[in-house]
Amino acid sequence: xxxxxxxxxxxxxxxxxxxxxxxxxxxxxxxxxxxxxxxxxxxxxxxxxxxxxxxxxxxxxxxxxxxxxxxxxxxxxxxxxxxxxxxxxxxxxxxxxxxxxxxxxxxxxxxxxxxxxxxxxxxxxxxxxxxxxxxxxxxxxxxxxxxxxxxxxxxxxxxxxxxxxxxxxxxxxxxxxxxxxxxxxxxxxxxxxxxxxxxxxxxxxxxxxxxxxxxxxxxxxxxxxxxxxxxxxxxxxxxxxxxxxxxxxxxxxxxxxxxxxxxxxxxxxxxxxxxxxxxxxxxxxxxxxxxxxxxxxxxxxxxxxxxxxxxxxxxxxxxxxxxxxxxxxxxxxxxxxxxxxxxxxxxxxxxxxxxxxxxxxxxxxxxxxxxxxxxxxxxxxxxxxxxxxxxxxxxxx
Amino acid sequence: xxxxxxxxxxxxxxxxxxxxxxxxxxxxxxxxxxxxxxxxxxxxxxxxxxxxxxxxxxxxxxxxxxxxxxxxxxxxxxxxxxxxxxxxxxxxxxxxxxxxxxxxxxxxxxxxxxxxxxxxxxxxxxxxxxxxxxxxxxxxxxxxxxxxxxxxxxxxxxxxxxxxxxxxxxxxxxxxxxxxxxxxxxxxxxxxxxxxxxxxxxxxxxxxxxxxxxxxxxxxxxxxxxxxxxxxxxxxxxxxxxxxxxxxxxxxxxxxxxxxxxxxxxxxxxxxxxxxxxxxxx
Numbered sequence: 040x041x042x043x044x045x046x047x048x049x050x051x052x053x054x055x056x057x058x059x060x061x062x063x064x065x066x067x068x069x070x071x072x073x074x075x076x077x078x079x080x081x082x083x084x085x086x087x088x089x090x091x092x093x094x095x096x097x098x099x100x101x102x103x104x105x106x107x108x109x110x111x112x113x114x115x116x117x118x119x120x121x122x123x124x125x126x127x128x129x130x131x132x133x134x135x136x137x138x139x140x141x142x143x144x145x146x147x148x149x150x151x152x153x154x155x156x157x158x159x160x161x162x163x164x165x166x167x168x169x170x171x172x173x174x175x176x177x178x179x180x181x182x183x184x185x186x187x188x189x190x191x192x193x194x195x196x197x198x199x200x201x202x203x204x205x206x207x208x209x210x211x212x213x214x215x216x217x218x219x220x221x222x223x224x225x226x227x228x229x230x231x232x233x234x235x236x237x238x239x240x241x242x243x244x245x246x247x248x249x250x251x252x253x254x255x256x257x258x259x260x261x262x263x264x265x266x267x268x269x270x271x272x273x274x275x276x277x278x279x280x281x282x283x284x285x286x287x288x289x290x291x292x293x294x295x296x297x298x299x300x301x302x303x304x305x306x307x308x309x310x311x312x313x314x315x316x317x318x319x320x321x322x323x324x325x326x327x328x329x330x331x332x333x334x335x336x337x338x339x340x341x342x343x344x345x346x347x348x349x350x351x352x353x354x355x356x357x358x359x360x361x362x363x364x365x366x367x368x369x370x371x372x373x374x375x376x377x378x379x380x381x382x383x384x385x386x387x388x389x390x391x392x393x394x395x396x397x398x399x400x401x402x403x404x405x406x407x408x409x410x411x412x413x414x415x416x417x418x419x420x421x422x423x424x425x426x427x428x429x430x431x432x433x434x435x436x
Numbered sequence: 437x438x439x440x441x442x443x444x445x446x447x448x449x450x451x452x453x454x455x456x457x458x459x460x461x462x463x464x465x466x467x468x469x470x471x472x473x474x475x476x477x478x479x480x481x482x483x484x485x486x487x488x489x490x491x492x493x494x495x496x497x498x499x500x501x502x503x504x505x506x507x508x509x510x511x512x513x514x515x516x517x518x519x520x521x522x523x524x525x526x527x528x529x530x531x532x533x534x535x536x537x538x539x540x541x542x543x544x545x546x547x548x549x550x551x552x553x554x555x556x557x558x559x560x561x562x563x564x565x566x567x568x569x570x571x572x573x574x575x576x577x578x579x580x581x582x583x584x585x586x587x588x589x590x591x592x593x594x595x596x597x598x599x600x601x602x603x604x605x606x607x608x609x610x611x612x613x614x615x616x617x618x619x620x621x622x623x624x625x626x627x628x629x630x631x632x633x634x635x636x637x638x639x640x641x642x643x644x645x646x647x648x649x650x651x652x653x654x655x656x657x658x659x660x661x662x663x664x665x666x667x668x669x670x671x672x673x674x675x676x677x678x679x680x681x682x683x684x685x686x687x688x689x690x691x692x693x694x695x696x697x698x699x700x701x702x703x704x705x706x707x708x709x710x711x712x713x714x715x716x717x718x
Binding site: 051052053054080081084085087088089091092093094109110111114115117118151152153 | 616617
């Protein structure tokens with residue numbers, strides 16, 4: 040088959056003429072000819088080199104260059120595999136176990152055969168996927184807030200020194216907890232097969248959420264102070280067991296469902312009892328983000344349990360294992376507990392302290408209730424949920 | 437009985453050479469062909485080793501091919517080119533000048549400074565200088581030769597010498613530069629040269645480049661199988677495609693030797709191999 044002449048005018052291959060030539064050749068079959076005419080001074084030389092390197096034959100006839108399409112053209116496309124579909128809603132869009140050879144290729148792309156095998160440990164849909172992931176990611180992206188403008192930093196309220204100390208202690212505790220909550224999804228984001236795009240995006244934005252929380256908690260702590268408060272050995276020991284959990288599902292259970300679930304109650308508590316507008320605002324905004332983290336954890340674990348009922352047993356053991364590991368530590372440090380009481384009480388007046396203490400006890404009851412309800416959503420019965428919730432770390436996260 | 441391994445000699449002009457031949461080795465192994473390779477730092481050492489029988493087939497530059505043919509002949513032996521890349525056929529070199537400098541023909545290069553690649557580069561030195569000599573301009577007498585000696589011994593496989601020559605041309609320290617035709621485009625793509633900034637003042641006749649060379653003592657059965665496997669490699673095969681890309685070809689073709697005439701003439705004219713041949717065949 041012979042096409043009309045491709046008229047290049049005076050554009051040379053050193054100015055991009057090869058793009059036009061490749062485009063024309065792409066529509067031809069092997070052995071088809073393409074006639075090219077042009078006046079670039081180096082066209083003959085450059086076309087010769089181009090055809091040789093691309094595997095096309097070239098001859099000249101009556102002022103025309105005649106290219107015969109070689110066998111190699113289009114080889115990359117010929118045996119390529121379609122890696123599912125970009126839109127997760129389409130049938131067979133998300134593979135149960137995408138191969139390592141899909142590597143970094145976006146879902147829905149055609150992947151050239153022979154692409155290098157990139158091993159992503161989290162490559163099973165049953166383990167990582169939640170149908171809600173795309174929606175939750177979109178929601179997270181839409182709800183990103185700018186720490187500079189979302190928080191009323193200008194509403195600086197000078198608190199009595201002991202109350203400010205309590206707030207700084209709570210912020211110190213929050214920062215180190217949020218650091219753990221950043222590390223866990225960040226680590227797993229790098230392990231998830233990129234085929235599960237929405238999950239990877241969600242984990243990444245979750246890490247970004249935590250980065251923002253760390254920023255605003257730090258800024259709140261430094262509103263009136265130049266240093267932070269005490270970071271305790273017990274608190275860090277509890278968080279260490281969280282970031283050291285290597286299993287994606289178990290880490291999600293411990294962090295998102297139990298830890299961040301409990302944190303939700305704590306943040307709403309601070310929103311309600313925070314003694315100044317900045318504390319109340321940072322707590323509220325962080326709580327909104329954490330709610331999404333909890334929702335994703337619950338969604339993919341619920342799906343996973345449905346596919347692998349035995350996961351419930353593994354989850355129960357993980358909670359017990361962590362409880363055992365923490366049995367020799369202090370759990371929630373007294374400094375944080377007392378600070379929470381004081382923040383709710385607003386002063387050391389005994390009557391106020393009684394009120395504050397009552398509020399913190401109510402908070403722990405609320406946390407327990409939330410944990411039990413979420414455990415039941417995953418498939419544990421009420422007795423199991425009550426038992427497992429009681430084993431959760433006293434550090435809250 | 438232990439199977440004989442068919443051994444290839446190649447010059448390590450670039451680290452990718454290891455990737456290429458390890459890849460081919462694995463590909464051959466999957467086809468039950470026992471293959472291995474040895475690498476040399478320069479072609480002369482490789483040719484000498486080939487003549488000694490240290491390996492069976494050489495992946496030779498065009499100059500190494502001529503070295504092998506001539507040294508073998510002096511010893512009453514015979515060399516054969518059994519295969520080559522599609523891209524080894526019908527190359528040309530071009531002599532580039534800065535556009536608008538008034539140099540419009542070979543004759544205008546008289547008295548000028550002509551940048552070339554490494555002294556042993558067929559494409560960037562020997563063949564283009566041969567062209568100028570055949571057209572009446574004797575190197576060193578009628579014009580100054582400015583060498584860019586990058587990795588001598590590798591016969592210009594590494595294109596650094598050509599790049600340096602073009603850099604010198606763009607800078608204005610030479611009046612012309614000799615490069616393989618495809619490198620005109622490459623250097624534009626790399627941003628070294630502005631499109632249209634350079635003109636072609638001469639183009640050599642077509643010549644061939646590398647080949648797989650056998651000497652007459654090679655194990656015939658293995659050599660035949662090696663050649664069959666080479667020419668059977670398909671760019672459609674995803675396992676071999678990355679290796680072909682690295683080696684710069686789409687398909688291996690049978691060898692041919694008529695394309696070495698321009699280099700033969702240049703080598704003769706400049707008596708380029710006399711000293712080496714005398715030493716090797718003494």
